[in-house]
Amino acid sequence: MNDQHARLELIRRCLDGEATNEEIAQLEELLRADPEFRLEYLRYLNVDSVLAALPNKRESVAECRVHDAPQLPPYESRWPHFLGPAGWLTAAAMLLFSSVLTLQSIDREQNNTRSQRTRGIIAKPTAVKDTGVAVLTRTAGLQGAASTNWRIGETIPPGLMKWDSGLLQLEFYGGATVVAEGPAEIEILDESRVVCRAGRLRARVPEPARGFAVLAPNVELVDLGTDFGLDILDDGSVEVHVFDGAVELFAVESNRDLSTRVQLNAGDAVSVGRDGISKPVGSRNADFVSPSRLNRMSAFQQQQTHRDWRTFRDSLRDDPRVVAYFPFERNSSDDRVLTGYGSNGTVIEGAIVGCEWTQGRWSSKSSLQFKRPGDRVRLNVPGKFESMTYSTWVRVDGLDRMHSSLLLTDGFRENSPHWQIRRDGNLVLGVQHPGDNAINYQAKSVFNAFRLGQWTHLATVYDSERSLVTHYVNGEVAKKHRLKSFAGGLLEIGNATIGNWSEPEPHHAPGIRNLNGCMDELIVFNEALLGKEVRRIHEVGRP
Known part of the structure; x- marks a missing residue:
């Protein structure tokens, strides 16, 4: 060879x-x-x-x-x-x-x-390039086809953002904060320039971000360190309101010709018509949502979605397909016990080791944080199953181990699956099939540097009837695999560990596999869920 x-x-x-x-x-x-x-x-x-x-x-x-x-x-x-x-x-x-x-x-x-x-x-390591110019930090009531894929904490690269209604907040790398309200169409050019073709926005620009510019249909606005609003009306006119500091206005496509320059100061407001002629208008400060106001609106929406999730949580307790459900709600009487539910609503208790309680997907919900090599939750899930579905909400903060555990059975017994994330960001369901045939069913590159720190829904379905393993990320299919021909027998969890790995005997020291991040929901079903059911879990639990 x-x-x-x-x-x-x-x-x-x-x-x-x-x-x-x-x-x-x-x-x-x-x-x-x-x-x-x-x-x-x-x-x-x-x-x-x-x-x-x-x-x-x-x-x-x-x-x-x-x-x-x-x-x-x-x-x-x-x-x-x-x-x-x-x-x-x-x-x-x-x-x-x-x-x-x-x-x-x-x-x-x-x-x-x-x-x-x-x-x-051997390929030389290469630096990860950041193509983003802003971070999406808050939303409230977003509607629109494209907006369904936007995530809080997501890095936003140059490009078009278009939505039908609702508000979002962008924090630009240069330091400017923009709250935009739909229906809107905004094209991000770089960390200090945007094109606003439709919608209403308010920008807070500190001194380090001075020079932040907005190009609208009839005018180009250049900030001088201020708080301003811009609104594109139905008749095609553009209103500019200065709430603090000062801005410069230039004729559109004039390349900032000084002969077209107009300065507006705090309290000024003008309307610029299609012909480029401006006229004073009354200030409408209250019509432009500020970052602090959006924060209150976002918090109210989170409370509402958390209530909807609690209704869903209660329904799972009566779902006969659930063999283990941990909603990760802090036990007020003993916070070192993770209370969960098994078949027919029976109580399952996990032993928390080292992990600390922290904020979950919503400010009013708790989650467990896994950081140190010893952090884990020990549990036992009885029963044997032909098919299984794993579902979790997790926030991965780093991929510093070769493997980061989601749910690992003790050791690596036949037909006792391992569900985990690899250092390269792959989501893995590892199964020791009969005949000493160990196979990893992987969805590649689920996590990268830009998904770290975001709440992400993961689900993996082992469907013996259809001979399929399907990985889902945020409700969408990430990868499908055919089960290997030698796959067979019933699946079993038994003694297992959330967020880490344990050997069956104490004198066998396993490799470090602690999760670096937080988990605030884990569900195991005794059958293969349909795609629409996985999407429902994601939709009702999306923060």
């Missing part, structure tokens, strides 16, 4: 559990016979992580293969299936020996062709 691409594809398939028995045998033979191939293989493996992960228990070895082995980007790496416990020690020793040779070779011969080639395989 001389083709480098074919070599890398073989490594990838074997480490990701997709290889046939023949391919696994081929990899084993290459590792024995070809020193250069061993070095190539080694470049993708962190020997220290492998050795640290070596347990004595067979089911833990299987979990290590799927989850704890270092990654071959953009896939999750696993050791091949042919390695038993003895093979693990042999492979680890071989790789350790190879790593020493590699380091010596690099130290002795920086220009060695083989070292150059293996170094060239």
Whole structure:
């Protein structure tokens, strides 16, 4: 096998559990016979992580293969299936020996062709580029097709924003804060310039953001450090109101020709007609929603949506399909117990370890914060099921672990799924199928730098009848997988951990998998929900 691409594809398939028995045998033979191939293989493996992960228990070895082995980007790496416990020690020793040779070779011969080639395989880390220019920080009553996808805390890049009614607040990177009311059509050019084609807006511009500009159909406004409002009326005229400070007005498309310049000061208000001629009008301060007023309106709307969610919460207690439901509401009598509900409304209690209570999706709701390696919730979910659906509301604040747990069963037993997020942002349902066939069903790049800190609804459906695993993000299908042909048997949770991972025996130390973020709802159903049911959970719980 001389083709480098074919070599890398073989490594990838074997480490990701997709290889046939023949391919696994081929990899084993290459590792024995070809020193250069061993070095190539080694470049993708962190020997220290492998050795640290070596347990004595067979089911833990299987979990290590799927989850704890270092990654071959953009896939999750696993050791091949042919390695038993003895093979693990042999492979680890071989790789350790190879790593020493590699380091010596690099130290002795920086220009060695083989070292150059293996170094060239590894992609250099690149900085994440931020294409955004503003952050969406508040909304109230938004209506419109596009607005359904906008999220509080979302980074907004240059582009068009159009909605039918309601208000939103944008905080621009330059420092200006804009509250806009629909129906509106606003095109964001950069961190200090917008085009307003329809709607009403109010801007608060501190000194560092001085020069913030709004281009309207009949006039260009340049701020001089102020608080102003702009309203495009039905007759095509544009009203400008200055509440504090001063602004400059220029004729549209004049390239800010000073001969067209007009300065307005605090208390001034003018209407600019289609012909560009301005005339004074009465000030309408109360018609322009300020950031503080929008904050009150947003808080009122949150209270309303929280009430709607509580009605939904109560209905779930009577849903016979629910085998575990944790609404993450703080127990006033014992806040180290996470109270949940199982089949037929029975009470399930989770033991909170380390986690701290904090604000949830709404200011009036609680959530649990997971930060430290020990933070977790221990629980037991009885029963065995042909199909299952997982649903959670989570705010991921960082992806600093190789895996971040959502709900992990103890160890990695057959048909006891692991639901978690990888460091690369992939959402994963890992299942140890019969015959020692461990498979990760993944939705790629669910989380990235720009989704961190936002409340996100995740759901994964394991449908044995249709032989499908479906991942949902915020109510929309993110990825569908066919179940592998060897999948079979009933699924089981049993002893498990929210936001972390535990081995079945205390002397087996698992890798750190604590969630970095907050969770404020977790539901497990004993059947495969339909897409419309998943969307309903998202819609009623959306903050």
